Amino acid sequence: MTEQPAQTTTAGDPATARGEQTRQLIRDTAMRLFRERGYAQTTMRAIAQEAGVAVGNAYYYFGSKDHLIQEFYAQSQVEHRAAAQPVLDREEAFGPRLAGVLHAGIDVLTPSHGFAATFFKTAAEPTSPLSPFSAESSGPRQAAIDLFGEVLTGSTAKVDAELRPQLPELLWLAYMGVILYWVHDRSPGQTKTRQLIDGAVPLIDRLVVLSRLRVLRPVTRQVLDLIRTLRH
Amino acid sequence: MTEQPAQTTTAGDPATARGEQTRQLIRDTAMRLFRERGYAQTTMRAIAQEAGVAVGNAYYYFGSKDHLIQEFYAQSQVEHRAAAQPVLDREEAFGPRLAGVLHAGIDVLTPSHGFAATFFKTAAEPTSPLSPFSAESSGPRQAAIDLFGEVLTGSTAKVDAELRPQLPELLWLAYMGVILYWVHDRSPGQTKTRQLIDGAVPLIDRLVVLSRLRVLRPVTRQVLDLIRTLRH
C-alpha cells in the first residue's frame, strides 16, 4: 500500500564517502546505548547528543530508528559467521555441525538478550523492511542461509537428493524458531534455549536420515511439494 | 437488553458499572476505524473524536492503544469458537475436524487481514502483555487451546496416551504457525494459507497416528520429554 521511496542505501558505492565516519559514529553510539539502556529507552535525541550530532543528521543516514536495528542484524550475522568458523573446521558429522552453528548464533546474541527481545517485535511486522522475510533484509538472510548450506556441504551426511536444495533454508527457518523461543526464554542464562537446541538437533538429524528411506519417500515428497508451493 | 434487574450487590461485578456503555462505544469505534484505516493510521485522537469522548477517557478504559488490540483478540476468539461449531458437529474424523477448525480461524480473521497484519508485530514482543504467550492473554489462549482439545475429544482418532494431554497445546502452536504464515501471505485471498492448512493437516494426522507405533515409541517419548522441558 504505502510504498517507501527508494532509499539511498549506497549498495556498492564507495565506502569512502565523506560522511562514512559520521555514519559509523552514529551506528556505534546507537548500538552502545541500545545495549546500555534498551531499545525503547534509547531516544533518537540521546543517540544524537551522545554522538555529538544533530537529530536530523541521524536521519540522514538511517531512515528511522528501526533501521538502526537492521544494522544490528547485519553486524550480528557477521559475528555469527565468524563464531561458527571453528565449529565448521572442527566437526564433520551433520548433527554436531548444526548444533555448533546454532549455539554460536545464540552465543553472539546473548549479550543483547535484554534489548534484542524488545525489538524483535519490529522484525515480526510483515510490512516492515525489517522482517527477516522482507526483500530489504535479503542480504543478511541469504548469508545466514548460506551458513546453513555450509553446515551441510562440509558434513559427511548423506541427504535425499530432492531434499538437499531445500534443506539450508529449512534449517535457517528452524534457526528462526530457536530465536523466537530464545526471545521469550526467561530462564536464567537462557539455558532452556540451549536445551531446545540439544534436544531438537538429534531429531532433525534423524529426520534427515530417515527421509532417504524408501518407505518414507511419499511423505518426503509430499512435504517437499508443500514447501515448494508455499514459497514466496 | 438495556433494562437490568435491580442491582443490589455490585460487590465485584464491574460489568454493571456505570461506564460500561462508554467502554463498548470506544471499543467498537476503535475496531471500526482499525478496519477502515488500519492500525497505525488510526490515532487515539481520532478514536476519541469519533466516539465523542475525550482522549483521556479512552485511556481510562484501555491502558494503551495496544490494549485495544487485545480486545480484538478476545472478540476474534469468540467468533472462531462459533464458526468452528458446525464443523465440530458435523465431522468425526480427526483430520477433517482439525482442517475445519483451522479454516474457520482464518475465515474469521480474513476481513481484518489488512490491519491485523500490521499489528501482529505487537503480539510478538515478549515483554508486551499482548504476546499470545503472556499471562495477560491466558484467558483467550486457554479458550483457544480448549477448542483444539475439542477437536481431539470429539474425534474417533486413537492417540498415544502420553501424547494426548500435550496435543491440544501443540495443535494451538501449529495454529499460531498458520497465523504467522497468513500474516505474511500476500497471495490473493491468502489462498496459500489455505494450501498450507490442506497440506499440513494430513501430515499432522499421519504423525499422530504413527506416534502409537512401537518402533517410534522412543522418538515419541524423546519429543514429549523435550516439550515438557521447554514448557514455561
Place this chain on the structure above:
DNA sequence: GTCGGTAGTTGAACACGTTCAAGAAGGGCG
C-alpha cells in the same frame, strides 16, 4: 580564486501516544 553543485548538517516544528491534576456526575445516607 571563485563559482557552482553535491554532500553533509542543523534544529525548530509537527503529529502522535500517553499522563495527570482537576473537575463533573452519580448515588448512598443522614
Place this chain on the structure above:
DNA sequence: CGCCCTTCTTGAACGTGTTCAACTACCGAC
C-alpha cells in the same frame, strides 16, 4: 435536601519519532 465518596470525564501538557527548509563544508572546473 446536603454531604461525601467513588466513578467517570476532561483537555492541556509532556516526551517521543520524524520531517524539512535552510544552512555549511567540501571539491572539481574554469
